[in-house]
Structure formats: structure tokens, C-alpha cells
Amino acid sequence: MKRFFCLVITGLLVTTLTAGCGWHLRGTGSVDNVSSVHISSQGRFNDFYEALSRSLQANDITVVKNATDAQYNIVILDQKYSRKTATVSVTVRVSEYQLTEEVTIMILASNGQPLLQRTTLSTERFFDFDENDVQSKEDEANLLRREMRSDLIRQIISRLDAVANRSTTVPGPDATEG
16 A cells, blocks of 8 residues: 555656646647737648648637738748658668758738748658668658658747747737727
8 A cells, every 4th residue: 555655646746747847748738829820821732731720720729811810920931842862772772861841931920020030940851761662661751751741830830839929019910009
């Protein structure tokens, strides 16, 4: 019984310490001071746009169609994906690829004022390539690309949260002047 009591106390102590220091699982943080966002993008219905919209909505942020109705505007200026040879084998065949995905964004206030200047966010992954198993390696590359996209979306949401916390004096679109 004494051992059980010690385990319960230890569990409560660890939980209290981790919660008290602000630690949380990746992707479980909340975005404060942001209620609505408009996403400006040339590829309005590509995978990246859709994934960003879903992630914002999962953080209780409404994605609106009209920029004037939004508290913030995320402008996706450019998006690039590259796949380069990272290493070659002694037989001069590709043995490893480097995948890089970049997105260039700006974040604007509802009045059009830039809150985050043109910023390029990037992520990269390496994966081994086996020419004898091309299909599974292509599947692995696609999985890595989805992970990279998720990483970029986390970076965007983190920047949005930082901008929102830094600019709490910027009124939202429904604020009235008086």
C-alpha cells in the first residue's frame, strides 16, 4: 500500500512540474488572441492550403473568405519543394536524397499593416534510396513530404501566435472607432 501511495504522489508531482513549466506535447498548444484568419494564396485549394486551414480550425480559429472580415491575413507568397541527391554510392548511383520544402509568408493585420515581414520558413529531411524498391521509397518520400508540410504549418501557426501576442493593441475587424 505504501508503494502505491508513493507512485501516486510521484505521478502527481511529475504532472504538476511539467504543467507548471509550460511544457506540452507538440501540436497541442493553443493560439491566444486570434479569432479569425484569411489565407491569401495563389494555390487556394492545394494540399498545403487545405492542411493549413484544417490546422487553424483545429486551434479554434475561423478561416474566413474575405480578408476584410479577418483579424489577421496570412499571405502565402511562394511555396517550393525540391529533391536533391545527397549522397551517391561507390557505383555512382543515388543512395540518399535531400528533400526540402519552403514557404514564404507575410502576416498582415486587418488594416493591411504588415505584422510579420516577408519570411521564408523551411524544413528538410533525408531519406535512403534503394533502386530495387522504388515504389516503397516513393511512398516514404510522400510520407516525409506530408510531415514536412505539417512542420511548416506548425511554424506558421507559431509565428501567428507570436505576432498576435506581440500586437494585442491591434484592433480586430469588428472593433469600432470612437
